[in-house]
Amino acid sequence: MTPPTTSDTDDILAKLQRAYDQVKPDEPHTLAVGDRLVDDLELDSLDLIDVVSILEDEFDPDVVDQVIDSAAEIETVGQLVDRFATASADAG
Amino acid sequence: MDPVDTVLVFEGQGAKEVPGDPPVDLFALAPVDAQTAIVRHQLARARSWLSDPDRSDVGVLGQSLGELTALVVAGAVDEDDALTLVRLRAELPAALLEPRDWTMASLTRVAPADAEAAAEDLALWVIGWNGPADCIVVGETEAFEALKPRVRLRPSTYRTLPVVHPYHTPLMQPVADEMAETLAGMDVRDPTLPVLSPTGPRAVTTADEARAVVVEALVSPVSWTATLAFAVARWAPTRWRECGPSASLYRFAWKNGLDTDWGEA
Numbered sequence: 317m318t319p320p321t322t323s324d325t326d327d328i329l330a331k332l333q334r335a336y337d338q339v340k341p342d343e344p345h346t347l348a349v350g351d352r353l354v355d356d357l358e359l360d361s362l363d364l365i366d367v368v369s370i371l372e373d374e375f376d377p378d379v380v381d382q383v384i385d386s387a388a389e390i391e392t393v394g395q396l397v398d399r400f401a402t403a404s405a406d407a408g
Numbered sequence: 409m410d411p412v413d414t415v416l417v418f419e420g421q422g423a424k425e426v427p428g429d430p431p432v433d434l435f436a437l438a439p440v441d442a443q444t445a446i447v448r449h450q451l452a453r454a455r456s457w458l459s460d461p462d463r464s465d466v467g468v469l470g471q472s473l474g475e476l477t478a479l480v481v482a483g484a485v486d487e488d489d490a491l492t493l494v495r496l497r498a499e500l501p502a503a504l505l506e507p508r509d510w511t512m513a514s515l516t517r518v519a520p521a522d523a524e525a526a527a528e529d530l531a532l533w534v535i536g537w538n539g540p541a542d543c544i545v546v547g548e549t550e551a552f553e554a555l556k557p558r559v560r561l562r563p564s565t566y567r568t569l570p571v572v573h574p575y576h577t578p579l580m581q582p583v584a585d586e587m588a589e590t591l592a593g594m595d596v597r598d599p600t601l602p603v604l605s606p607t608g609p610r611a612v613t614t615a616d617e618a619r620a621v622v623v624e625a626l627v628s629p630v631s632w633t634a635t636l637a638f639a640v641a642r643w644a645p646t647r648w649r650e651c652g653p654s655a656s657l658y659r660f661a662w663k664n665g666l667d668t669d670w671g672e673a
Binding site for chain 2: 338
């Protein structure tokens with residue numbers, strides 16, 4: 317497995333930003349890796365799954381599945397980005 | 409087509425709190441008090457919205473408990489009578505139904521029809537058809553546990569709701585019968601604003617129809633996807649405004665393909 321590059325993580329963060337904007341249009345926020353999903357962004361578990369699901373067209377289905385499988389353990393935007401990056405690398 | 413400018417939308421029970429200073433923790437309240445707080449909050453926001461005469465061109469639409477709020481805003485039911493119905497709706501199930509351990513949950517990434525097929529042999533019903541891959545189910549807790557692997561539920565793809573009775577299922581018939589008797593003695597009027605009911609869905613234009621939807625909603629699923637489409641076709645609204653407390657229905661607007669001006673009242 318190749319570690320994710322900065323450009324990978326920037327790309328994932330940009331995709332997450334677009335998904336977040338769709339899920340929370342009335343609460344504009346520029347995502348940062350340190351943002352806490354619940355405490356800072358007020359994303360409940362189903363909101364998080366909505367964000368991830370919106371990205372189904374941009375990632376391999378297995379990647380989305382892996383992220384959803386581990387969603388309960390993800391607490392920050394940075395962890396979410398890492399999860400996508402790791403799952404994408406695993407998927408090859 | 410009977411166009412309206414704005415749809416006022418009222419959610420059902422499920423919010424954690426009613427906003428305020430301080431906010432009201434709905435999970436700390438008895439169900440009847442939580443439901444009363446939700447309806448009062450929704451009424452206050454709707455009245456505030458409607459206090460601007462430029463905003464009078466509205467239709468109303470409520471989901472589950474919110475349907476009672478919609479009927480008050482439409483002038484079909486008095487507020488005091490609606491709160492009596494809220495109390496009965498909250499308290500009668502415990503008095504009339506056999507006690508069981510119920511779980512109500514909101515599921516995502518599960519098509520309602522798939523959940524229904526998977527629950528065919530279970531004491532579990534799909535009671536909310538909220539989107540192409542979103543639904544609400546209620547069933548005995550054991551049945552819900554059995555459903556989980558059948559529809560590949562994961563801890564993050566469902567959320568249990570703070571509801572302990574099988575609303576919107578045939579099991580509520582004894583409660584519906586009592587509610588019908590109470591409604592027969594209430595002064596229910598023809599709505600003065602356009603109303604749609606997610607039971608069907610259908611338009612509510614007379615006092616008799618208002619009585620009927622309150623009763624039938626107790627034993628019927630909430631067809632939210634069909635209701636949104638029905639509202640668009642009938643009203644062609646330019647904007648939708650949720651009246652709280654949590655504005656949870658926006659997610660089902662975009663999931664059902666509504667590209668529209670949706671916000672909070």
